[in-house]
Structure formats: structure tokens, C-alpha cells
Amino acid sequence: MSLIFIFLDGVGLAPAGPDNPLASAPLPALQALLGGPLTLEQAASGRGAPRPGESPAPSADHRSILLRAIDAALGVPGLPQSGTGQTALFAGFNAAALHGRHQPHFPPVALRPLLAERSVFQRVGERGGRAAFANAFGDGYWQAVAARRIRRSASVIAAEGAGIRFRDEQDLRAGLAVPWDITGAAMRRRGVSAPPLSPEAAGATLVRLAGDHQLVFFETFLPDLAGHGRWIADDADGAEQAADGDRRSAVEQIHAAM
Numbered sequence: 676m677s678l679i680f681i682f683l684d685g686v687g688l689a690p691a692g693p694d695n696p697l698a699s700a701p702l703p704a705l706q707a708l709l710g711g712p713l714t715l716e717q718a719a720s721g722r723g724a725p726r727p728g729e730s731p732a733p734s735a736d737h738r739s740i741l742l743r744a745i746d747a748a749l750g751v752p753g754l755p756q757s758g759t760g761q762t763a764l765f766a767g768f769n770a771a772a773l774h775g776r777h778q779p780h781f782p783p784v785a786l787r788p789l790l791a792e793r794s795v796f797q798r799v800g801e802r803g804g805r806a807a808f809a810n811a812f813g814d815g816y817w818q819a820v821a822a823r824r825i826r827r828s829a830s831v832i833a834a835e836g837a838g839i840r841f842r843d844e845q846d847l848r849a850g851l852a853v854p855w856d857i858t859g860a861a862m863r864r865r866g867v868s869a870p871p872l873s874p875e876a877a878g879a880t881l882v883r884l885a886g887d888h889q890l891v892f893f894e895t896f897l898p899d900l901a902g903h904g905r906w907i908a909d910d911a912d913g914a915e916q917a918a919d920g921d922r923r924s925a926v927e928q929i930h931a932a933m
């Protein structure tokens with residue numbers, strides 16, 4: 676059995692309404708699985724939760740579907756943030772509680788060894804399984820890390836701790852990796868020889884990797900950039916980053932290097 680772990684940064688569960696694009700966006704595959712839009716009401720309906728003594732209700736393709744809302748605050752006062760939140764997500768411990776507060780952008784320095792030791796990648800390996808980080812990393816990312824222009828993200832720290840191989844442009848051209856923006860438009864604008872990729876083809880790549888890996892991880896930060904108004908649609912090539920001088924978020928700095 677294999678698990679495909681897709682991390683969509685910037686996506687959360689909210690009530691249906693005019694301010695929630697997930698309530699009305701055309702997402703036929705997801706809506707078919709869930710029986711409705713990806714909203715807080717759908718999670719509260721108990722989708723996938725069987726009654727006592729009952730088996731989970733199968734979906735149209737006979738697989739059980741489970742949708743659950745998780746409180747990102749994890750019992751810690753304040754606004755949830757990426758640094759501690761992603762650490763908790765990838766390693767399974769309450770990073771904000773251990774750190775004493777929510778931390779934005781990157782994992783707290785004191786918790787990085789624990790993230791590397793307890794990550795989902797590490798746990799798969801300890802059980803004899805194979806894990807794959809499906810994102811394609813360009814040379815520019817590692818050069819920026821070496822020059823200390825950016826810091827390692829939670830996912831990179833977790834994967835490094837487990838000895839996971841980071842895929843590159845060669846893997847991308849071989850159909851064994853997926854660009855962080857899914858279509859590869861951002862990489863091509865920086866001169867990287869990234870083949871155009873449709874969302875369907877990107878999904879097929881993840882499924883192909885799952886054929887010989889027990890865990891396949893892929894992350895995209897497009898929803899986060901779009902939610903902050905820093906990514907605009909571009910009919911010619913899928914998407915285009917909004918020009919905003921040097922006032923770039925940590926997410927933008929990381930993926931400008933990728």
C-alpha cells in the first residue's frame with residue numbers, strides 16, 4: 676500500500692460563502708470523492724466517519740474517504756504560523772507547544788533535530804519502506820541555501836534527516852518529478868529546461884512514483900501566494916508571479932530559487 680501526501684500550503688477549511696473560493700471552484704474529482712465542496716460544513720458532516728458497528732461507507736470507486744478538520748492552533752494561543760505548523764504536520768508532535776509559541780516561516784532552530792529524527796520520511800524508512808520527495812529542485816535552490824540567502828524549509832529538513840534523495844531537472848525531464856508550481860511555468864521563466872506539464876500529467880507522475888514507494892510527498896505553495904495576492908493567472912503559461920519589488924515572503928524567496 677502506498678500513500679501520496681500532497682501538501683497545499685495556504686489551503687484551509689472555511690465555511691461555504693462568497694469569500695471561500697473552494698466553495699464554488701470547479702473541482703469535479705474532489706467533489707465527487709467528498710460528495711460536495713471542500714468546506715468546513717462538509718468536514719462537520721462526518722464524511723467517512725462510520726457509526727458504531729458499521730464499516731466506512733465506500734465512495735463511487737469503492738475506497739473509503741475520510742475528511743477531518745484539524746485545529747492548526749493546537750491549543751496554543753495566537754495565530755497559527757508556518758514554521759511550527761509544518762513541523763507538527765511533518766513530524767507529528769506539537770511544535771508550537773514545545774516552542775512556547777507559534778513561529779512563522781521556518782522551523783525553530785531548537786526543534787530542527789527533532790523534526791529530522793521524527794519525520795514521516797524517517798518513520799517510513801524505519802519500517803522498511805521507501806519514501807520519495809517528488810518535487811524537482813533546481814540548482815539555484817541549493818546555491819541559495821549554500822549562500823545563506825534562504826533557509827531550509829520544514830520539508831527539506833525532514834527529508835534530509837531521513838536521507839531522502841532530492842530530485843532535479845533531469846528527473847523532471849524523465850517524468851520522475853513534479854515542479855513546485857505543477858505546470859513548470861515558473862521554472863521555464865528562469866531558463867530551466869522544464870517540459871510543460873498539465874495537472875493531470877503531474878498527478879500521473881505521483882501515481883507512477885507510488886508504484887515503488889510507500890510514501891510519495893509533493894508540496895506546492897501556489898495557494899499561499901494566490902491567497903496573499905502575490906500570484907496572478909497568466910493565460911499564456913499557467914501562472915505568473917505578481918511583481919512586487921523586493922518585498923517577497925519567505926515562501927517566494929524559497930521558490931524563486933527553485
